[in-house]
Each structure stands twice: as C-alpha cells, then as structure tokens.
Amino acid sequence: MPLDAESFDLLLTTVRRYVTERLRPLEARVEQDDEVPTDIVQEMREMGLFGLSIREEYGGLGLTMGEEVRVALELGGTTPAFRSVFGTNVGIGSQGLVMAGSDAQKAQWLPRIASGEVITSFALTEPGAGSDSASVQTRAVRDGDVYRLNGSKRFITNADKASLFTVMARTGEPGAKGVSAFLVPADLPGLGIGRPEKKMGQQGAHVCDVIFDDVAVPAANRLGEEGEGFRIAMQVLDRGRLHIAAVCVGIAERLIADAVGYAKERKQFGQPLADFQLVQAMIADSKTETLAARALVIEAARLKDEGAPITLEAAAAKYFASETVGRVADRAVQIFGGAGYIADYGIERLYRDVRLFRIYEGTSQVQQLVIARETLKRGG
Structure with a gap:
C-alpha cells in the first residue's frame, strides 16, 4: 500500500534537501573522479533509496509508480550519476524479479536488494x-x-x-x-x-x-x-522508461532554473539577458515543453497504478521527455553563452549527461515505433 501523505511528503522534502545540499556540491568531483564517493552510497542505503519500488514486506518503501516518479523528479536536480547508484535496484535490475520471481527467489534476494547490500x-x-x-x-x-x-x-x-x-x-x-x-x-x-x-x-x-x-x-x-524472457524484459522496460522520463523532467527543471537565474544576473548592452525577447522565447519554449512532459509522466504513472497497460504511454513519456531535456539543455548553453561552454558552470556537463537519455532503455526511434504500433493496435 502507498505511504501515507505525511510520510511521503517528508520523503520528498528529505530527497529534495539531500539533492540540493549534499549532492549538487559534489557534482564536479564525481565528474573528475568518475566515481560516486563511498560515503554517499552508504547514505543512500540508510535513506532507503535502494528500495523505493520494493514492497515493505521485503524491506523496501513500496512506493507506487506515481510516488516513484515524483521522487525521480527530485533526483533530476543533480547529475544523473547519483541516481544510477541505486537506479538499477529500483528499476530494471530488480523489476524482473518483482514481476516474475517465485516466492523463494524474492525471499532470497529482495531484502538485500532493498537494503543496497546487493547491487x-x-x-x-x-x-x-x-x-x-x-x-x-x-x-x-x-x-x-x-x-x-x-x-x-x-x-x-x-x-x-x-x-x-x-x-x-x-x-x-x-x-x-x-x-x-x-x-x-x-x-x-x-x-x-x-x-x-x-x-x-x-x-x-x-x-x-x-x-x-x-x-x-x-x-x-x-x-x-x-x-517468457522477452515479455518480462518489455514489462521491465515499460516501468524503467517511465522512471527515466521523470528524471529527464527533473533535469529540465534544474536547467531552466539555472538559465533563468543566469539570465537575470548577466547583463549585455546595459540590461539583463532576461529582458531580451529572444532569450525569453527560449525560456518560454523550455518551460512549456517541460510542463507538458511532466504532465505526460504523471498521467502515465497514474494509469500504471490503476493497472492499465502503459506500453504506449511509457514510450511516449520517455520519447517526449528525453527529447525535451535535450532541447532544454541546448537552450541553456545558448543562454549562458560562453559560460555555458565552460566546465565551472556545470551546464556543459548536464548537456553531455542528458544526451544518453535518447538512447538507453530504447532509442527515440524505437519509442516512435512502439507508439505507432500501439496506437494502430488500439485503433487510434
């Protein structure tokens, strides 16, 4: 069963604060070392992040899909490498077992997956x-x-x-x-x-x-x-694509906030960048597309929790959100100008980071094929 509203709000607040105060200051270090610090991994274990999607009887938090994507939106506020630490435990690495495992298999593995003992x-x-x-x-x-x-x-x-x-x-x-x-x-x-x-x-x-x-x-x-392996894999990917779509939206929101902050402070021709209508147009496009992507993710998660088939909706969410964050990242670099190309500002890192979202767990072209196939199957 889902967490009560108060407990879930506390979880969201805790994750939001952790992303902002603990993880974002470490982004450049992770980029340089190509490694997430071991103390961060342990903190994530203690917070229960490895068991977000695993039922409480196995030691997890047992979040619904709707709750999981809201947590993923918060996790998008920092480099996706941090989410990847526990992302496979929450998603594609565990969900085959959750969906198709025997009671004995679940009892053997899920408690240790939820705790982060097993990656x-x-x-x-x-x-x-x-x-x-x-x-x-x-x-x-x-x-x-x-x-x-x-x-x-x-x-x-x-x-x-x-x-x-x-x-x-x-x-x-x-x-x-x-x-x-x-x-x-x-x-x-x-x-x-x-x-x-x-x-x-x-x-x-x-x-x-x-x-x-x-x-x-x-x-x-x-x-x-x-x-039955292919069917299991496709069901796992439906859920994984929805989670990734939420992360994409979270990163897009982070990029918009950074771009808006910079545009208000940076002056050209004696006035802030934010006063220029062509800069405003980039902000407007980014905000509109991100709001649409967020709504698509939330709606697909709701359908998942109601037990409806979401192959089409998950593919659409992943396709639209991953393409959106790519466009938002590109505009953010443009708004930052030369600073957007310099490592110290972090925008160029996120620009590189988000490129992968259009490839893994099914390329954008595969999502298009899935969307078309499912639309034709449903008769439009």
Missing part, C-alpha cells in the same frame, strides 16, 4: 542486439539442474558493482519467443566483467561488458517459464 544489473544489450532486443544471441543450454550460459553483453549499467544480474538469454527458437530470463549471481565461475567504458557524459555511472563463459546457472534461477 543489481540488467543484462539485455549485446554487440548485435540493442534496440532489436528479440535478436539476443547469448545462449542458455539446459544441462540437468543447470543452464550453461555462453555469450556477451554490452554497455551494462553498474556491471562492475553488481552482485546479481538479470540476464536475457536464448533457450529456444530465433526471435522473441526463444528468449528466457535468469537471475545470475556475479560470483559464478566463468562470469567476467570488462573495464568501465570511457563515455561522453554521466561520469561516475559505469557501463561495462559482461562475458559468460560456460557459466552454470541453477535452473531454479530462471524467472518464469522458458520463452
């Missing part, structure tokens, strides 16, 4: 399977009481920190119906982790290759039945 990761993307998720080539072959996994995964978030992977692997025929899902502990023999990739943005949030060399995974670790 999770979602291993779907491969060198030849990104947006085309149904073309997974990593194979899982049944051998008595185990499945033997062979293959590799690419660009896997938190892979170097993870204790548990949700892995999509082929157990049968080509296409979506031949994919199954598995819980794979990181310490199983034959599982290897590549070096963190050098990235354009979101420093401090690591992505790595994951290699499976004849990894023996207990058959009891399969999620659901054979052939």
Whole structure:
C-alpha cells in the first residue's frame, strides 16, 4: 500500500534537501573522479533509496509508480550519476524479479536488494542486439539442474558493482519467443566483467561488458517459464522508461532554473539577458515543453497504478521527455553563452549527461515505433 501523505511528503522534502545540499556540491568531483564517493552510497542505503519500488514486506518503501516518479523528479536536480547508484535496484535490475520471481527467489534476494547490500544489473544489450532486443544471441543450454550460459553483453549499467544480474538469454527458437530470463549471481565461475567504458557524459555511472563463459546457472534461477524472457524484459522496460522520463523532467527543471537565474544576473548592452525577447522565447519554449512532459509522466504513472497497460504511454513519456531535456539543455548553453561552454558552470556537463537519455532503455526511434504500433493496435 502507498505511504501515507505525511510520510511521503517528508520523503520528498528529505530527497529534495539531500539533492540540493549534499549532492549538487559534489557534482564536479564525481565528474573528475568518475566515481560516486563511498560515503554517499552508504547514505543512500540508510535513506532507503535502494528500495523505493520494493514492497515493505521485503524491506523496501513500496512506493507506487506515481510516488516513484515524483521522487525521480527530485533526483533530476543533480547529475544523473547519483541516481544510477541505486537506479538499477529500483528499476530494471530488480523489476524482473518483482514481476516474475517465485516466492523463494524474492525471499532470497529482495531484502538485500532493498537494503543496497546487493547491487543489481540488467543484462539485455549485446554487440548485435540493442534496440532489436528479440535478436539476443547469448545462449542458455539446459544441462540437468543447470543452464550453461555462453555469450556477451554490452554497455551494462553498474556491471562492475553488481552482485546479481538479470540476464536475457536464448533457450529456444530465433526471435522473441526463444528468449528466457535468469537471475545470475556475479560470483559464478566463468562470469567476467570488462573495464568501465570511457563515455561522453554521466561520469561516475559505469557501463561495462559482461562475458559468460560456460557459466552454470541453477535452473531454479530462471524467472518464469522458458520463452517468457522477452515479455518480462518489455514489462521491465515499460516501468524503467517511465522512471527515466521523470528524471529527464527533473533535469529540465534544474536547467531552466539555472538559465533563468543566469539570465537575470548577466547583463549585455546595459540590461539583463532576461529582458531580451529572444532569450525569453527560449525560456518560454523550455518551460512549456517541460510542463507538458511532466504532465505526460504523471498521467502515465497514474494509469500504471490503476493497472492499465502503459506500453504506449511509457514510450511516449520517455520519447517526449528525453527529447525535451535535450532541447532544454541546448537552450541553456545558448543562454549562458560562453559560460555555458565552460566546465565551472556545470551546464556543459548536464548537456553531455542528458544526451544518453535518447538512447538507453530504447532509442527515440524505437519509442516512435512502439507508439505507432500501439496506437494502430488500439485503433487510434
């Protein structure tokens, strides 16, 4: 059941203050070190952030989707690397287990995921399977009481920190119906982790290759039945896309606030930038698009909590919000002018950070295909 209104308001206030007073002052350090400080990770554990979406019976906060996106909006007030610390535990790394896990699997893993003792990761993307998720080539072959996994995964978030992977692997025929899902502990023999990739943005949030060399995974670790992996993955991504959309809106709101503050202070031709109508136009466009994105996210979350299918709405929210924050970031750089290109102001960092949102958990082009397919299916 959802938190009572007073408790939830206290949670939002606490997260907002934590973002503003604790996390934002550390943004440049995380960028430079490419690492979130260990004391910050521990503080996040103590705040319960790793268990936002996990039911209270397993030690989590049990937030509804509507509550989760409101927390994600607050988390957008700082570099997305901080959210990534626990983001896989809240979303794609745990939700396959939440949705399709057995009681025994949930009892074994969810309390430790909620506490942050176990970091999770979602291993779907491969060198030849990104947006085309149904073309997974990593194979899982049944051998008595185990499945033997062979293959590799690419660009896997938190892979170097993870204790548990949700892995999509082929157990049968080509296409979506031949994919199954598995819980794979990181310490199983034959599982290897590549070096963190050098990235354009979101420093401090690591992505790595994951290699499976004849990894023996207990058959009891399969999620659901054979052939259900693709369906599980798509359900996980529906929820994950909505969460990411909320983060995009939060970052857009941060960028607008920074741009407005700068435009009021910075003077050109004897008057503040904010007095120039072309600057006002950029602010107006940014504010309007961000308000629309926020409304779309909140509405999709409401539908999710009512039990309605949200494949279309989640895709639309992720598509619109991720494209919006990209445009807002670009305008913010323009309003800041030369200062927007300089690292000290932080705008250029956020400009680089938000570019990834249009790619992961389904590119904008994939979202367009999903939106069109679902609209046609529903008859408009």
